Amino acid sequence: MRDTSKPPLLRCRNVGKTFPTETVPFLALDGIDLDIDRREFVVFLGPSGCGKSTLLYLIAGLENITSGSIESGGVAVTGPGTDRGLIFQESSLFPWMTVGENVTFGLKLQGVSLARRQEVASELLRKVGLSDAGDKRPDQLSGGMRQRAAMARALALRPEVLLLDEPFAALDVQTRSKMQDFLIEVWRDSGASMLFVTHHIDEAVALADRVVVFTARPGRIKSIVPIDMPRPRDPRSPDFRALTDHLTDLLRDEVDRAFAEQERVS
Template identity: 50%
Template sequence: MAQILINNVHKVFKTPGKDVVALQDINLEIKAGQFVCLLGPSGCGKSTLLNAVAGFALPSSGVITVDGKPITAPGPERGMVFQEYALFPWMTVAQNIAFGLEIQKKDPAEIDLTVNQLLELLHLTDFRDRFPKDLSGGMRQRVAIARVLALDSPIMLMDEPFGALDALTRRNLQDELLRIWNKLGKTIIFVTHSIEESIYLADRIVVMTYRPGTVKRDQPVTMPRPRDPSSAEFNELKRELGRLVMEEQQRHANDEMKLAAVD
């Protein structure tokens, strides 16, 4: 049975002048433990869909359920990793990771234990008392991942988490994420606009269309991991998905040109 059910989801943003249909007729079933990438150009509604699952912005119509229960608000059972890290700058690394557990009023000794384990898991032990301002982007994202892992939520939502990182750090964190996912067996919904990233990571890639956001292709990826981005199979899929994404990107670009012309 599916863990996350996205049923007939529509999302309309009302703006003066015209309404923008961000999501239309989205139907997805996501099994527990699956690594799903939402792929598409800017404006395709992939982040909107993720925010709907997170509970930040509920759909205009349709329902999203987790284990049969409809989502009505954000909650720690669906931990979110943001592209901008969103670490609390006034808390040290350890305090950031512990915050979610303190909210749940866990026993301090237990919190300490969990924090130490996560610091170890993400190779952050030497940084436990640093403030976020003293960390590199890659390190900050490790802390953000640890903060969500601390919640021990079955579902992890990631909104272009590695988008702001350089290519090497990015690959490094992708491998770390796969290692953690393997170890902890979370369900991951991962938003990205990088075709290569989605093929490298996902069990399943959902390609979305530019306005209105619909599912253009629901592509399973069965290549064994670790995947080799230079292999023929990898590149064949990359070409195919690239073609799909670029069609949508073209529509996005045309739209922008039209808007510019009106101005």
């Protein structure tokens, strides 16, 4: 249950994003109003091209908003900040660095001593189950292990919110399920809020406190669905299936609209 007596960690008000093109400007997001509480796990769900990832990048400060406002901790977002960590679909680890060096790269930029960086790397790699991987290169790790290392790197700066753009998209079904369980443990241990983009309805129900359902382009919020189920969640349970059915119904028209738009463009 959300505690609305406290100010939200993140606040989006009438957020819009338009990308310039050679012809007609492209409206990606329109009129986004959304609050994210501290320690909350929120999933963005919608058809391809609806602006889920765009909103994530706006919150991260990697893109500028066209209209409206975004605040993090009561401060306007005008660019990237250590209060917000971002994890992409690919791990984006530096291949020439060891895993340990990757994890503490941000701390090195901040001038943190080598001894302290090594201490942080050891602690975080232990938390993500990679204690023996600190001296390895990223290409020596599996896809799931690289994403865990990317989480450790993001957590090294102690962000208040972790932004995840389909981080498990490239993983097989079994590894994806394990990574979902792992992410819940990281979320509980870190105390950070999580914003997670996915196309998978089952994944949304497995992870979220709330699911934000987006319309087809231009992306608007169609519905916000709270999920009040204890974790871990059994995907075979009647409550789980009822929620996936409800979200499927909410998305059906939006997916049809998105396909129709793609056919017009092509």
